[in-house]
Each structure stands twice: as C-alpha cells, then as structure tokens.
Amino acid sequence: MPQSATANILTVLDTDFKGIIEEWLGTQVKEGVKRSDLFSDAESRNQNRELLKAFSKGVRDGVTGEDFDFDDNQWDDLRAVLADVSRERVNRGVTPTEMATFVLALKTPLFKRLEAMLDSDHGVLIRDVMLVTRLVDAFAIYTNEIFILEREQIIDRQRQEMLELSTPVVELWDRVLTLPLIGTLDSARAQEVMENLLQTILERQAEVVIMDITGVGTVDTQVAQHLLRAAAAVRLMGAECIISGISPMIAQTMVQLGIDVGTVSTRSSIRTALSDALLTVGYVIKKTEGQ
Amino acid sequence: MAGVTSINLVEHALLVSIQDDITDTEILELQDRLSTKISENRVDGVILDISALEIVDTFVGRVIAQLAGISRLLAADTYVVGMRPTVAVTLVELGMYLPEIRTALSLTHALAQLRRV
C-alpha cells in the first residue's frame, strides 16, 4: 500500500512526464481543441509542459489526505502559469469550451498509465482514478474561472477605450473647445466627459466650450441633469459654456419635463454656437471678396 | 493669523490669494477685512485666486458666495479665478453651483473682464 493517496499519481507523473505531455497533446488534437491555427506545435508543447510541471508540483505539495484547495500557496505556480496561458489564449480567440476541454484532455493519459500500473489492484485504481478526476476537474473549473476573468478584463479595457474614444474634446480655435456628444449619456460616461473636458479647459486655457448634443438620441431628465452639471462645472472654472444642437423635438421634451437651463446659453445649431464663441474670443467669420 | 492671506490692490481691483491651509476662522476674518477694504478703496472688483485650494467645501463655498453678495452691495463684482477641475466637479456634486459669483480662468482674464465693464 502506498503511504499517501497521491503516491501512485506522482509516480506516473515522474516516470513518464514527456510521454504524458505528448499524449495530452494527442488527445487535444483528437478533441479538436489544439488550435494549430493559433499556436505552433512548439508553443502548444511548451504551454502543456509548463502546466503539467505546475500541476505536478501542486499534487506533490498541495494535497493533504485526499483534500486540496486551489487557493493554497502550494498551487501558486499552477495559478500563475494558468493566468499566462489563459491570457494568451483569450487574446488569440480561444473559446471557454475549448479551454476547458483542453485541460480535461489530461485525464486520458493519466488514467491509462494508472491502469497499466495498478491492473491487479482495482480498489486502489478506482480510488486513484477518482482523485485524478477530482484534481483535473478542479483544474478545468479553475481554468474556466481565470479564463472568464481574463475576458472580463479585456471587455473592461475595451469599454474604457471606447469611452475615451467617444468623448473627444476638440480644439476648434484658440481658446474655443467643442465636445461633440454622441449616443447616450449615462452617469459613468457623464462623469468621464466632465473630467476630461475640465482638464482640457485648464490645459488649453479655453474660454468657451461648445457642448454639441446633435448626436444625442434622447434627452430625458437625467441626461439634461448631466449636461447642466457639466455646464455648471465649466462655468465654475471660469469658462463659458454653450449647449448646441438642441433639436425642436428635444426642446419640446425639455420644456415638457420642466427642465430649466437657467443661465446656460443654448443654440439650435453648432453653426451659430461657433460664430458666437468666436465673437467671444475676439474673432468674426467673414466672407472673402469676389466669392 | 489671517495675515497669511494677502490682499493687494491691482488696477481697480482687490486681489486675494487664498492659501490651502486657511481655516474657517481665518476665512471669516478675511471676509471682514475685505468688506472694509472694498469700501475704503472704492474698487470695481474683488478677485479671489483659489488655485491653491485643493478643496472647497460647503462652508468655504458659502463664505465665497456671501462675499460676492457683500461686494455687490458695495458696488463691486467678485471674481473667483483658478478653480481646479477637481474642485469644480466636487462643488457641482455638492449641489453648490454658486450662481452669485463671477468666474474667470485666471487673474489676467478677470482683470480683462473688469476693464471691459
């Protein structure tokens, strides 16, 4: 009888480490999850080797009796390697199912070797197979979690990038900025827009800001509130704020909602807003002679 | 204590630079001193430079608004200049829009506006 529950599994891992990797790769091919289109053979082999090495280390140090917890320090290595591998795979477009199947494919090579080693002792074989199943399943579930986390981070980053993309502050002329707002204006975005705008006012020493809402679909009470707050903050910093692009439709809604724009100047088109803004900073738009 | 805040006469305006460590007591004293100075010097405006202020809370905001009211009664305009973006966002969030004050980007801008009046 082996002393610990993991003794046989460790023996299998130690005696035929290379063979297991090759067979694991083979199973991945058979399951159709090797993705030779995304990773070269050398890359795949290398990822498998690193994962199996970290997995073995975890099995050696991180299993007490038949219990283990992937959050323990003994599994640090595996978590670290997994994070790297997942990041790479997410970036190259591997699906969560493929990723889980990829890990689960490790069972077959391990089962086969345990069976060959313990064919006379079915009791121990069943116990070891059960432990391997639990270990590899946990490994796969954990992989999935990391994989999803990694994807969420990418989505978050993209959302952040889109936020920045969709709220450009444009310098129209010396000391005149414009902020063309497009789409919807929720609280998170309004905050982002406001901070960005105020910072640019400071950097460019802008005296007039045109917030153009031509591209904003609907103006409800909340959107109007965000606009007026931004306008108030612009004024507090010492710049003038003009809201342009108020369509007849939006004007009607705003009146029906009882929204009072107070001292904020409003214009129907960005054209008039621009000529007013230029006038404020001391310029006039003039038609050239003979045109 | 309130000596740390200097009041200087520039053109026809009183220029006040408020330091970040000003206390409630000092800012009330400043309000007193300023009111006296406005009537003594017959100025057209008061320019409060708050670019050094990391925060403007409801108390300081209220004192500034009152100062604007006092100077208007004494026929002078109050300009607040140099408010930081973070302070502007925070004040708006506190619901303090300070409609009674005039604002300008900097001392130069405020002086230019006062000359126009």
Next chain:
Amino acid sequence: MPSPSYAAFDEKDLGAQVLLSQYKLRTSGDAVTVRQAVARYMKEHGATALSVTRFATAVSEIARNAIVHAGGGEFSIYVDPRAKQLTVVCWDKGPGIEDVELALTDGYTSGGGLGRGLGGAKRLAKIFEIRTAIGGGTSVLMSVNL
C-alpha cells in the same frame, strides 16, 4: 440615570484596518490638519486628484461638524494596506443627532449653515456610516479606496 450611549465604531467595524494616526479636534485649524493629513496619505498611495479632493472635502465637512456642533472630538485615520482602503472615524461627545435621516437631507441645517455638509459628505465618501445617540455624541465612519 446612566448617560445615553450608542455602539461606537470598534475593531469589528474596522476589520483588518490599522490605526495610522489620531488627532484631537478643537479648533478650525485642526480640521485643516486632518483633511491635509488624509490628502497627503492618499496622494502618497497613488489616489487620483479627483478622488483626493472628493474625500478630503467630505473629511472637512464631518470634522467641522464635530467642532462646531459638538465642541470638538477625535479623529482617527486607519488603513488596510491589503484591501487598499483608507478609513476615517470622527467621534464627538456632542448633543447627538435627533433625526439622522433628516440631517442627511440636502438643505437641512441645525444652525446657520447651508445644510449640505453631512449629506454632501455622504455623497462624496460612498462608504459612509453614522451612529449617534441623543446626549451621547456622534460617530461618523467613512472609507475610500486607494
């Protein structure tokens, strides 16, 4: 008759937070000291300028409340380096707040103020807790992520 009391914030509320510094609040200068201490710590630990201004403003409001309405109090700064969180507790032995809900409403004032102080602090701090008893004082806890 025993003096009215309430459960002030203790280790349970503070979890893994470590006491960083403690201040007496007596004069309006002390309010400046505590808000500047909070701002300095936040800046040293990489908080954004906006986050510093918002939280320091909230600190200024509650510190003033303790000084003006309760004749002074104590102010403690705690940090949880692991959770990257800074917590402040402002404690006083003042008259307490009769109607907390009302005190947190914009526009309500117990005397002279604009009545945006406490409600404003709550909005700026996000994590904001208040415990009070009539005649037993008031404790305010606020946290910010670093």
